[in-house]
Amino acid sequence: MDRVIMWFRNDLRVKDNKALSQACLNGNIVFPVYVLDRRLLETTALGFSRCGSFRIEFLLDSLAELRGNLKKLGADLILRVGNPEEVVPWLADELRVEAIHCSKEIAHEELQQVHRMEQKLQGKGIEVKDHWQSTLFHEDDVPWPVKQVPDVFTKFRKESEKTVEIQSEFQAPNKIHFQHEVEPGELPTLKDLGIEPEKRSKKAVLPFKGGESEAWKRLNEYFWKDDLLKRYKYTRNELIGKDYSSKFSPWLALGCISAKSIYFEIKKYEKERTKNSSTYWLFFELLWRDFFKFMTKKHGKSIFLKPGITGDALEMSDDCDAFNAWRLGKTGEPFIDANMVELNETGFMSNRGRQNVASYLIHDLSVNWTWGAMWFENRLIDYDPSSNWLNWAYIAGVGNDPQKGRKFSIENQSLKYDPKGEYVKMWLQNNLVKPR
Ligand SMILES: Cc1cc2nc3c(=O)[nH]c(=O)nc-3n(C[C@H](O)[C@H](O)[C@H](O)COP(=O)(O)OP(=O)(O)OC[C@H]3O[C@@H](n4cnc5c(N)ncnc54)[C@H](O)[C@@H]3O)c2cc1C
Structure with a gap:
């Protein structure tokens, strides 16, 4: 047996x-x-x-x-x-x-x-x-052996999209044959683990509760009840509230829902509601997630190291004061501080926010990018080794960016994405820093 x-x-x-x-x-x-x-x-x-x-x-x-x-x-x-x-x-x-x-x-x-x-x-x-x-595309189905997977996302996307068929889902088992032979063990509490609980800010984009049914609840809300998928492409760069993006990432990181299940729900939505550039764009973003997983497989441990996958030596300081000011949302740059306060008080930050705070730490403060990635590892409820470290490396210029790194003008970004200063006000209202 x-x-x-x-x-x-x-x-x-x-x-x-x-x-x-x-x-x-x-x-x-x-x-x-x-x-x-x-x-x-x-x-x-x-x-x-x-x-x-x-x-x-x-x-x-x-x-x-x-x-x-x-x-x-x-x-x-x-x-x-x-x-x-x-x-x-x-x-x-x-x-x-x-x-x-x-x-x-x-x-x-x-x-x-x-x-x-x-x-x-x-x-x-x-x-x-x-x-x-864990990906949409199965490793056996992509058209390259692992060492030859392209290092540039567009090439990866264009070739794999043309050739790879996403495998169908596995149904949940009807029954599991099990015997009680050892103690199942209690689920520990935060206190058992020696962790001081933190209270999530009421301003958090979502209450974020883990679990498979919570993942599906969020999907049903975003796709079916609130019908938000049809405009995702035009809202995904916003900063405030539950509606601008899917917020699937925490559940994806722990596998409470599979990327494939989301894909098949997109297909269903396209059939039953509407098919447009937004429905495609959610798939496109999930392909970024796939890409970074394949890159992790290809480049191994180097994704966690300062020279990244390119091996380039970057001029970066180990300036603890600058790092701590950034980490605690006290740089004096309102758009950066607001994003860091959101992260620290909720465990989540928008993609737009992540790009800006990472660029600021790397390119404005010239601080070691791996430190920023480590702080994100502590804070983000959607922490995923591939997506986190390779997005950081990308912005630092030691990852998969063919342009060798992204420096954002924080002033332009805050004017574009927070023109009325509402986001900054929301997170820094008790701070003395004046919104731009
Ligand atoms: C510096 C930095 C660090 C990041 N760290 C993480 C991380 O630890 N875990 C994580 O899941 N994402 C990370 N991201 C990617 C992205 O910011 C989040 O996936 C996204 O903000 C999660 O919100 P959402 O689920 O509403 O995204 P949506 O916009 O609704 O996108 C749907 C899904 O697509 C995937 N996705 C979207 N953008 C990206 C991207 N740039 N890279 C990889 N996958 C993406 C995610 O699985 C996401 O849940 C990071 C980005 C940056 C710039």
Whole structure:
């Protein structure tokens, strides 16, 4: 009788989860497992933790819902806090499984986890079977071997769009055959993890609750109830409120919903409502996400390093005072400070804001771009290694930008995107800095 572990990683869902479907297909008994990686709680060399409370809270909500969904299917979620590469092989021994199914992750640390896990399992006859599933395009379907994937987005998009068909979704299993053989483990609270809870500002674009049904609730609201997809292309650069963009990113980052599921909903919307440049544009933005994942696979660890993927030496200082002023929203530049206050008080910032604050840190303050990326890693509830580090590298000029970096004029940007100073006023109303 085949006994298998389904090791959940950034795929906290039951619908369109290839790893879960394969585990259920191959295992007569399936043990769903999640290990909250203790390293998320570590303090960085810059003095703040890798993962702030908003992000952990979103993760805990997502795990609570996943557990509930697995229970409805007759199983449970075996939950531990520790290092996955130690805990999962230990559980595999304890539960006498033949295989561990999981999502294929491509960032350096996630690859290391599987590598170390395989070393621990050597000679035990337990196989790790990882399944590619976080992108729209499957790695086997793109027209290049990984080392030849184009480094320029437009080339990647044009060629793959022409040739790649997006694979269909996997339905959620009807039932999971499970046995209670080990303690499922309590879902920890922030306090258990030694994290001081922060209160999200009421001005946040959304209350942002993690979980699969919350992801679908947001999709249904944005596409179907409020019918906002049809004008997405013209609103996506705005700064205020829940309507200007999809806000799918936090749920995508943890895999509460798959990019493929969003794609098929876009297709449905195009059939049932309208098909226009906006419906295409959401797909286009999801392709950026795909592109950065393929770039992570191609360039490995270099995406996290100061010379980036180009290897160029940048003149950047390790100026702690300038960095901390930026980080805390106290540069004196209202448009920058307002965005940083929003990020710090809510865990979210618009794409337009992210581009500007990154450009300001890099090109106006000349501070080490990797520090900015580390602060984003702590703050963003949608933190995703590929999208975060490669967007930063792009703006710094050591990533995928053929123009070798983007410097934004903060004055022009704030006049264009916040002409009446409403956004700045909203976030800096208690500050002494005057809006432009
Ligand atoms: C410096 C910097 C850091 C960033 N860090 C992250 C990060 O850690 N996690 C993250 O998900 N996004 C990151 N982004 C990309 C982008 O800002 C967010 O995906 C977007 O703002 C999320 O809001 P939304 O879901 O409403 O986006 P929408 O405009 O509704 O877009 C839909 C989806 O497309 C994808 N997408 C859109 N723009 C980009 C982009 N530039 N790069 C990659 N994917 C994109 C996202 O998955 C997004 O959810 C970063 C951008 C910059 C400039």
